[in-house]
Amino acid sequence: MDQAPPAVQAEGVVKRFGPTVALDGVRLTVQPGESHALVGRNGAGKSTLVSVLTGLHKADAGTVAFGGEPAPAFGDTAAWQSRIACVYQKSMVVPDLTVAENLFLNRFDDNARWISWGRLRRRAERLLADYGVQVDPSTRARDLAVEQRQFVEIARALSFGARLIVLDEPTAQLDARGIGRLFGKLRELQAQGVAFLFISHHLQEVYELCTAVTVYRDARHVLTAPVADIAKAELVAAMTGEQSAGATAWHAGGDGAAAPDESAEPVLRTEGLTVQGQFEPLDLEVRPGEVLGLAGSAASGNTALGETLAGMRKAGGGTVRVHGRAVRSGSVPHALDAGIGYIPEDRHDQGLVLERSVAENATLTVTDQLGPWGTVLPSRTREFARSVIASLDIKTQGPEQPVSGLSGGNQQKVVVARALAREPSVLVAVRPTAGVDIKSKDSLLGVVRRVADEGNAAVIISDELDDLRVCDRVLALFHGRVVATFASGWNDGELVAAMEGVGERE
């Protein structure tokens, strides 16, 4: 039998960070031309494995081989680049450079003393054509659509010789059409023998794209199987170590909570609220006990609306009131004082101080409540942190651990903890479950539901149907306007169509 060796084969890989065992003797094999999913709960060890496979971290034990050859020496970056590449959620391309410049960054020309731009452009054209990527090489990277940027990163990786590409939550910033184009391109490349390791918390995407799946749980390998042979419930059970509970009945009334009181005064009210170029004047009312969904892609203006409610953007016109009191626009402290809690989408830019501890990050907005006369009592900070670590199931060594040592999904939970710390009257959450594992998603959305059930208002801004299911009412936005309103029990197809701007109804 003359079978090609695996694109990558890892055996017995161990990686420790201080007292944390992030990988405990795991294995992974990806065949050439295979699209292989790696799934597991937040903190299971997926990103750590990727760091070992891409040569960013040195394993404490175990072996890695690419195409049957042992992995390069640690630190030999060029050799690693010729075997494997990772397309991260955060773009690695330089936004101000053109596509051609990005493609040949750091390797402009072999021996030449000056750079021939014409040649560079032609080489870029050839390279992109080789992989069927239709992008003009003279476009600035900042002007590319997200999936085009990913294509450029993939083409760059392939041009170094890599035949294995890791995709870390690649669909996080894509709308349905972008996902379709990305998956189409991945299938084309697979047919040419390129292998993909796909890391995602979206199990339906795993089923759509991948042929094999590996599950890690608590730093250990649990199973590897053909995707076709494993039912979704089994996969979830392997990830969590428990039989999965059925789908949760979410919206108010669905699980015994009272439906929002229509006659009550709204907790949150906006009148004519607008930001030019983002969203048109909008009147919103959210009553006690209500979770309102603002559905749409980021381009719909819903994210900008959330930022305006949270005081991060100044409104061009209109008012925001909480319990009838006007909130000064464009001021985060005023929004906080008015009782608006905010879960931002980008936890790195807006959410966390990475080198500070879980306890400090979780209490950043409540330091005035943690001790007498403006002092912060470490014991109370820790106590509060312990309670949120337990209630949100944050996987950490303890309240003192810096958040930089937490996995991505667990960092997101710390952001949520911080928004809840002041017991907000209005909770505004932008794509709150991005990067969060399937079980934590449920508990996190349950937390949002509970905030409302306690008589407050909640607003969820998202294009994820699972996030929106918790809502009592959903407004679909498209190009800065509300194009449709849905009561709970909406039909998925109709809501997706409205978010995509197909057909308008009021």
Ligand SMILES: Nc1ncnc2c1ncn2[C@@H]1O[C@H](COP(=O)(O)OP(=O)(O)OP(=O)(O)O)[C@@H](O)[C@H]1O
């Ligand atoms: N630099 C670090 N210092 C200390 N601990 C770390 C570090 N990086 C990761 N860890 C720990 O290793 C474990 C595995 O984390 P990893 O990021 O690999 O999880 P993951 O499966 O990618 O999770 P997620 O789905 O949330 O991204 C976690 O317990 C995490 O806290």
